[in-house]
Amino acid sequence: MPESFISDFDALVQARPPAQPLVLFETATVLGGSIAGLLAARVLADHARQVVILERDELPARPGARTSTPQDQQVHTLLPAGRLWLERWLPGFTQETLDAGALLSGSEATATLLDGHRQADAGAGFELLGASRHLIEAAIRAKVLALPNVSVRHGRATGLRYTDGVVSGIDYVAEGTSQMLRTDFAVDAMGRPSRLSDWVAAADFDRPQLTRLESPINYTTAVFARADKAPDLPITCALSLFSPGHANAGVSVAAANAIEDDQWIVMLMGYDEARPGRTADEFRKICAGLPSVFATAASGPLTRDIVTYHQAESRRRDFAHLSHFPARLVAVGDAVASFNPIYGQGMSSAALHASCLSAYLIDETDLSVPAISFFERQQVVVDAAWAISAGGDSERLDAARGTDVPEQVAQQRWALQQIMSATLSDPSVAEAFNSVSYMLRHPASLGDPRLIERALAASN
Structure with a gap:
C-alpha cells in the first residue's frame, strides 16, 4: 500500500496540462477566489467553455489583503512542489514574481535548524519562493483571470441546487439580492468556514466526516526593513524548530523570509498559552536569542504593525468514503483539510489538489456519479500534508x-x-x-x- 501512495503522489507532482483538452462542461463554477479556487479554475479552463469564480470579497487589482483570509499577513513560502506545478500550468509565474521582488532560495541560502543546529546541505534541486502571500496570490490571480474563459462574479454562496442527484445550480446573494447561477460542475474552495457539509446534509446527502486535532498555535508576525540586498544575504529563508522541552522564550518554531520591497518577514510561534513577541521590544529580544539570522532580520525598522493569529485545531473532512453524495461536486484547499501553516504546505497542497482535479477530468470519468475517484486521489495529498504537519x-x-x-x-x-x-x-x-x-x-x-x-x- 505505501508503494501505491508513493507512485500516486509522484504522478500528481509531475502532472502537466492535457496536450489536447477535452471540453466537458458549458459552465463550471468555483466557490471562492482563494489560491485553491484560482488553481481549480485554471484546471477547469481546459474543460469548460466558461469558468465562473464566485467570490464574496472584492479582489484587489494589486497585491493586497482580503477580509476572508485572516492568515494572509503571516509567513508564506511556496515549496518546490507547488512552484513546479504552478510553473507548468501558469508559465512565467516564477519570473513574474521575481520581477516583482520575490526571492528564490536555493539550498545554500536556506537554513533549517533543529534546536539551533543547521541541517546538512542537501545539494542543488530545492528552491523555495519567498514573498508575501499578497504578492503570490496576486500573481496567480492575474494569470488565471487573463484566461479568456475565466471570469469573476461577486457574491456570497448560500446553497446548491440539484437535478437527479447532480449539482445544477448555485444560490448566492449579491448586493442584497438572492440570485441563482446554473452550472454543470462546482468546486468548493470556501476554506475553513465552508458550509458545504451543511448544504449537502440538508438535501439528504451524506455529510463528510470531520476530524479535528487539537493544535492550539499562536503566531506573532513582524515585517522589518531589510538593509542588505538579496545577493548579499547568506541566508534568505530560515526555519528553526525546537523539540519539546527546548522551546526558546516560548517559541517552538520560528521562520524568517526575505521578501519583496527589501523586507524581512519573521514569525514566532508558540503552543498552548505561549504567545511570544507581542510587542516590538519583546519580538526583537526573542530574536536576539535565536539563531543569528533572526536577529539580523529583526534589526531593521518595522514596516507595519505586528500581527497575531491563533488557530485552535487542525481539521480534515473525509469525502473519499461517502456512499451518497452529489455528482459533479468536489472540494479543494482548506475546505478539505487545514493544518498548521508554519510548515508551508498550504499553497503546495492547493496546487496538488488542482492536480488531482486535472487527473480526474482527463480520465473522462463517469460524471453522472459522485467524484469518489477524485477524492481518493486527493486523500493521498491530504494524508501526506497531515502526516508532516498535524x-x-x-x-x-x-x-x-x-x-x-x-x-x-x-x-x-x-x-x-x-x-x-x-x-x-x-x-x-x-x-x-x-x-x-x-x-x-x-x-x-x-x-x-x-x-x-x-x-x-x-x-x-
Missing part, C-alpha cells in the same frame, strides 16, 4: 502533556526522530527528508529500511 503538532502536544501513545505510533515517531537527527550530518538523509517536507515525495518514502539504517548510522 503529526508533528500531535507529537509535541503529547510530549508536553505526558500523553501515552500506542506502541506503533511511538515507533513511527522514533524512526522519524532518527531521520531528522541524521539530517544534521548526512546530506543524503537531508535530501530524502526535504523531498518529503517540500511535498515532492510522499512521507511513506521515509519508511524505506535502507534510509532508516543510514540515519541510525549517521546518528551514532
Whole structure:
C-alpha cells in the first residue's frame, strides 16, 4: 500500500496540462477566489467553455489583503512542489514574481535548524519562493483571470441546487439580492468556514466526516526593513524548530523570509498559552536569542504593525468514503483539510489538489456519479500534508502533556526522530527528508529500511 501512495503522489507532482483538452462542461463554477479556487479554475479552463469564480470579497487589482483570509499577513513560502506545478500550468509565474521582488532560495541560502543546529546541505534541486502571500496570490490571480474563459462574479454562496442527484445550480446573494447561477460542475474552495457539509446534509446527502486535532498555535508576525540586498544575504529563508522541552522564550518554531520591497518577514510561534513577541521590544529580544539570522532580520525598522493569529485545531473532512453524495461536486484547499501553516504546505497542497482535479477530468470519468475517484486521489495529498504537519503538532502536544501513545505510533515517531537527527550530518538523509517536507515525495518514502539504517548510522 505505501508503494501505491508513493507512485500516486509522484504522478500528481509531475502532472502537466492535457496536450489536447477535452471540453466537458458549458459552465463550471468555483466557490471562492482563494489560491485553491484560482488553481481549480485554471484546471477547469481546459474543460469548460466558461469558468465562473464566485467570490464574496472584492479582489484587489494589486497585491493586497482580503477580509476572508485572516492568515494572509503571516509567513508564506511556496515549496518546490507547488512552484513546479504552478510553473507548468501558469508559465512565467516564477519570473513574474521575481520581477516583482520575490526571492528564490536555493539550498545554500536556506537554513533549517533543529534546536539551533543547521541541517546538512542537501545539494542543488530545492528552491523555495519567498514573498508575501499578497504578492503570490496576486500573481496567480492575474494569470488565471487573463484566461479568456475565466471570469469573476461577486457574491456570497448560500446553497446548491440539484437535478437527479447532480449539482445544477448555485444560490448566492449579491448586493442584497438572492440570485441563482446554473452550472454543470462546482468546486468548493470556501476554506475553513465552508458550509458545504451543511448544504449537502440538508438535501439528504451524506455529510463528510470531520476530524479535528487539537493544535492550539499562536503566531506573532513582524515585517522589518531589510538593509542588505538579496545577493548579499547568506541566508534568505530560515526555519528553526525546537523539540519539546527546548522551546526558546516560548517559541517552538520560528521562520524568517526575505521578501519583496527589501523586507524581512519573521514569525514566532508558540503552543498552548505561549504567545511570544507581542510587542516590538519583546519580538526583537526573542530574536536576539535565536539563531543569528533572526536577529539580523529583526534589526531593521518595522514596516507595519505586528500581527497575531491563533488557530485552535487542525481539521480534515473525509469525502473519499461517502456512499451518497452529489455528482459533479468536489472540494479543494482548506475546505478539505487545514493544518498548521508554519510548515508551508498550504499553497503546495492547493496546487496538488488542482492536480488531482486535472487527473480526474482527463480520465473522462463517469460524471453522472459522485467524484469518489477524485477524492481518493486527493486523500493521498491530504494524508501526506497531515502526516508532516498535524503529526508533528500531535507529537509535541503529547510530549508536553505526558500523553501515552500506542506502541506503533511511538515507533513511527522514533524512526522519524532518527531521520531528522541524521539530517544534521548526512546530506543524503537531508535530501530524502526535504523531498518529503517540500511535498515532492510522499512521507511513506521515509519508511524505506535502507534510509532508516543510514540515519541510525549517521546518528551514532
